[in-house]
Amino acid sequence: MLSKVAARSFSSSASAAYKVAVLGAGGGIGQPLSLLMKLNHKVTDLALYDIRGAPGVAADVSHIPTNSTVKGYNPDQLQEALTGADVIIVPAGVPRKPGMTRDDLFNTNASIVRDLAKAAADYAPKAALLIISNPVNSTVPIVAEVYKSKGVYDPKKLFGVTTLDVLRASRFVSEVAGTNPVNEKVTVVGGHxxxxxxxxxxxxxxKDLDAETRDALVHRIQFGGDEVVKAKDGAGSATLSMAQAGARFAGAVLDGLAGEKDVIEPTFVDSPLFKSEGVEFFSSKVTLGVEGVKTVHPLGQLSEYEEELVKTAKETLIGNIKKGVDFVAQNP
Structure with a gap:
């Protein structure tokens, strides 16, 4: 019997046709992400953009026999790359190096994301926009501010991709429990x-893990990226697993746009959950639909331990979000 996800993909993949633009397609995440998007049967037009190397990636990926056209675009062709896009995925930016936090990336990546957001707002304002560029907690608010300044902000169409945290949680939980990670469904909320x-x-x-095991597991999920940065020894960060995470989330957004039912993924969005406390964006499960975000799900029953984690996360997120908003105010 087909799983729900497989059935979803199978049922409407034949009729759906979408243009997807990858901004930063020549990079460590962008190249494998472009490959994975070429394999998605809903994608009929794949536009690959970067400041260098995108035509080469496009030529390479274009030989894969799926029913989509692929074109690479140079820096002077951003308008053409974006025009008509249904989904825009942004992995552009610099990767982390050993000892760097995601926040250390801020100054470089903030400018890149701001400029790409301006172009997206001008040339494809109705597209679903998926932000991978770190730090997501700050880059997503940057995009929101740019879109607001241009009068085209739709909170239902802006997503911070947190899916890598979900993938890591499934994998790391399975290692502790001795189970198959495919069967481990872990909701990850908060930020990225x-x-x-x-x-x-x-x-x-x-739910009954002893405190020591639980604490170590949560810490590993929170800081799993550091394992990869350290192992790559200065040569990059999590690019392959992030590409898979980006492709999975983009696939879910496309399923939602195609009108498929029960498409649910956690993602960092303009959220009503804690707005009254000053937290404008928060990651939680959302149902995806033709309009983008259809429903933002509440967190559900939490343990006392998780309540404390959420409280700390909210305090940190307020600062992260303000950092993005302030950046656009000071660097319009």
């Missing part, structure tokens, strides 16, 4: 860096 990443283990089959 360090202590803002909160895996809701109390909502899994592993």
């Amino acid at each position: 860096s360090g202590i803002t990443i909160i895996p809701l283990l109390s909502q899994t089959n592993h």
Whole structure:
């Protein structure tokens, strides 16, 4: 029998046709992400853009026999790359090096994301915009501010991709529990860096882990990226797993746009959950639909331990979000 996800993909993949633009397609995330998007049967037009190397990536990926055209675009062709896009994925930016936090990336990546957001707002304002560029907790608010300044902001169409935290949670939980990670569904909420990443283990089959095991597992999920940065020894950060995470989330957004039912993924969005406390953006499960975000799900029953993690995350997120908003105010 087909799983729900497989059935979803199978049922409407034949009729859906979408243009997807990858901004930063020549980079460590962008190249494998472009490959994975070429394999998605809903994508009929794949536009690959970067400051260098995109035509080469496009030529390479274009030989894969799926029913989509691929074109690479140079810096002077951004308008053409974006025009008509249904989904825009932004992995552009510099990767982390050993000892760097996602926040250390801020100054470089903030400018890149701001400039790409301006172009997206001008040339494809109705597209769903998926932000991978770190630090996501700050870059997503940057995009929101740019879109607001141009009068085209739609909170239902802006997403921070936090799916890598979900993938890591499934994998790391399975290693502790001795289970198949494919069967481990872990909701991860909050944000997308360090202590803002909160895996809701109390909502899994592993709510009774001893405190030491639980604490170590949560810490590993929160700081799993550091393992990769260290292992790559200065040569990059999590690019392949991030590409898979980006492709999975982009696939879910495309399923939603195609009108498929019960498409649910956690993502960092303009959220009503804690707005009254000054937290404008928060990651939680959302149902995806033809309009983008259809429903933002509440967090559900949390353990006391998770309540504390959420409290700390909210305090950190307020600062992260303000950093993005202030950047656009000072550097319009």
